[in-house]
Amino acid sequence: xxxxxxxxxxxxxxSSDGHVGYKERGIALRWVAKSxxxxxxxxxxxxxxxxxxxxxxxxxxxxAPVLNVLAILALTSAKALAGPAVxxxxxxxxxxxxxxPPPYPTSTASAPGTTVTVTIPPTTVxxxxxxTTTTTVASCAPTLSCDKYxxxxxxxxxxxxxxxxxxxxxxxxxxxxxSPINAIAYNTLDNYLYARQAGRNQLIRIALDGLAExxxxxxxxxxxxxxxxxxxxxxxxxxxGKWFQVDLRPNSSTYGxxxxxxxxxxxxLGLSLADWAYIPVGGPYLYTAAAQNGQTVLARFxxxxxxxxxxxxxGRQIAQNGWGAVYAMNNGxxxxxxxxxxxxxxxxxxxGQPYMSxxxxxxxxNDGARCVLNLEV
Numbered sequence: 001x002x003x004x005x006x007x008x009x010x011x012x013x014x015s016s017d018g019h020v021g022y023k024e025r026g027i028a029l030r031w032v033a034k035s036x037x038x039x040x041x042x043x044x045x046x047x048x049x050x051x052x053x054x055x056x057x058x059x060x061x062x063x064a065p066v067l068n069v070l071a072i073l074a075l076t077s078a079k080a081l082a083g084p085a086v087x088x089x090x091x092x093x094x095x096x097x098x099x100x101p102p103p104y105p106t107s108t109a110s111a112p113g114t115t116v117t118v119t120i121p122p123t124t125v126x127x128x129x130x131x132t133t134t135t136t137v138a139s140c141a142p143t144l145s146c147d148k149y150x151x152x153x154x155x156x157x158x159x160x161x162x163x164x165x166x167x168x169x170x171x172x173x174x175x176x177x178x179s180p181i182n183a184i185a186y187n188t189l190d191n192y193l194y195a196r197q198a199g200r201n202q203l204i205r206i207a208l209d210g211l212a213e214x215x216x217x218x219x220x221x222x223x224x225x226x227x228x229x230x231x232x233x234x235x236x237x238x239x240x241g242k243w244f245q246v247d248l249r250p251n252s253s254t255y256g257x258x259x260x261x262x263x264x265x266x267x268x269l270g271l272s273l274a275d276w277a278y279i280p281v282g283g284p285y286l287y288t289a290a291a292q293n294g295q296t297v298l299a300r301f302x303x304x305x306x307x308x309x310x311x312x313x314x315g316r317q318i319a320q321n322g323w324g325a326v327y328a329m330n331n332g333x334x335x336x337x338x339x340x341x342x343x344x345x346x347x348x349x350x351x352g353q354p355y356m357s358x359x360x361x362x363x364x365x366n367d368g369a370r371c372v373l374n375l376e377v
Contacts, residue, residue: 142208143191146371150327150335151193153184154366158193158210161368163327163335163344164377166358172210176202183227183237186369190250193369194235196224203235203246203256216256219244225367228286228328230278230303236286238264238276243306262306269308271299275336275367277328282349287311289323289336289347296321296354298334298347311349318354319343325368331375339364 150161151171156178158171175181179199184206186193193206194215201221204212218224224239233249244261247254266273270293276286285300292299296318298311319338327335332350335357337343342362347354357377 144186144193144208144371146188146191146374148374148376150325150368150370151184151186152325152337152361152363152366152368153181153195154363155180158206159361161327161344161360163357163360163370166342166344166360168361171208175206175210176204176212176214180365182225182365182367183239184367184369185227185229185235185237186371187229187233187235187248188231188371188373189233189248191371194229194248195227195367196237198223215248216246219246219258219261226273226275226288227367228276228278228369230284231280234259236276236278236303241265243301264301266308269299269310271297271308271310273299274324274339275326276301277326277334277370277372279328279332279334279349279372280330281332287328287334287347287349288326289318289334289345291317291321291323294321296323298349298354300349312347312351314354318345319356324363324366327368327370328372329370329375329377330372335370337363337366337368339366 148163150163152159152161152168153175156175157173158175159168160171161168176197177199179197181195181197181204184193184195195204195206196202196218197204197212200214201218203215203218205215206212220242222240222242224237224244226239227235227237229235229248233247233252235244235246235248237244237246241264242261243264245259247257247259249255271290272292273288273290276288278286282300284303286303287298287300290297290299292310292313295313295316297313299308300311301308320340322339323336324339325337329335332348334347334349336345336347337360338345340362342360344357344360345354346357
């Protein structure tokens with residue numbers, strides 16, 4: 001046992017098992033034993049900041065008293081830094097070691113709870129906020145994601161078609177004002193579908209869920225049934241012997257307005273067609289599968305000369321030769337759906353024989369679109 005004497009309040013005992021406490025004023029320490037100090041204590045060096053003497057052991061095999069003293073010093077220093085101490089704090093700081101250290105403790109002593117009340121005087125904070133408002137055109141999100149599917153519109157119903165398997169999913173059966181839709185196209189610049197809706201002669205934008213919003217009134221009331229959008233955001237659509245070019249570049253100052261138009265003369269070639277598609281690797285052309293004199297041909301319309309040409313005459317009729325919706329892939333493949341049979345055929349635009357890709361839905365009064373940049377079949 002050793003004793004700590006408070007200079008003002010008298011002695012307070014601290015047991016050698018390490019349980020300690022302290023009081024508010026300065027501390028003096030002395031040993032209580034059969035003699036004035038343990039035989040292994042030889043010096044009592046003075047700590048400069050307290051004026052008290054503390055025992056230091058020469059024999060390192062018995063450090064428990066020294067460790068207890070150091071703990072008391074730590075508490076005393078903490079008291080001096082933090083202000084008035086809280087009487088009665090008890091803590092198991094250092095156990096007394098004999099030959100081997102004891103096992104880890106299975107319980108921990110806890111200090112009594114203390115309630116601290118802090119009063120903060122009222123403070124007035126003045127803040128200046130700058131608010132910027134921006135007016136934007138509402139969007140019919142969610143956008144599409146340039147996926148591998150084709151999108152087929154039939155009257156007012158939108159389908160998603162897997163060109164590899166022919167399976168299709170109904171997305172929306174009542175688009176816009178419920179009047180017929182045609183000349184559908186995929187815009188790779190904003191991932192929306194665009195089409196003409198006949199009822200009010202409007203250009204509409206269609207989202208992934210099939211919901212539509214009006215972009216503009218079509219520049220003319222001509223009936224149209226074919227359309228696609230090139231990599232620069234130009235919407236090329238046609239019908240009634242005419243072609244049209246509309247700006248669909250997002251954030252363009254002329255977005256939704258007519259840029260040019262002209263005559264679409266199919267007479268000299270005798271082509272019968274119902275859709276076209278832009279394929280970047282194929283150059284500045286719009287490609288289609290068409291019927292010519294009872295045979296199936298691959299044809300294209302030049303965006304530069306505005307003239308038609310036959311790229312490949314296959315010398316035979318493929319499927320029922322009544323081609324409707326077409327879809328494009330930028331590996332040089334044009335997919336075309338035969339309306340009467342529902343067969344979906346792949347036409348290599350850079351050379352090669354066409355082949356049947358899948359059995360799709362039989363349809364009519366339709367048009368197709370696809371994100372040309374997706375190369376997954």
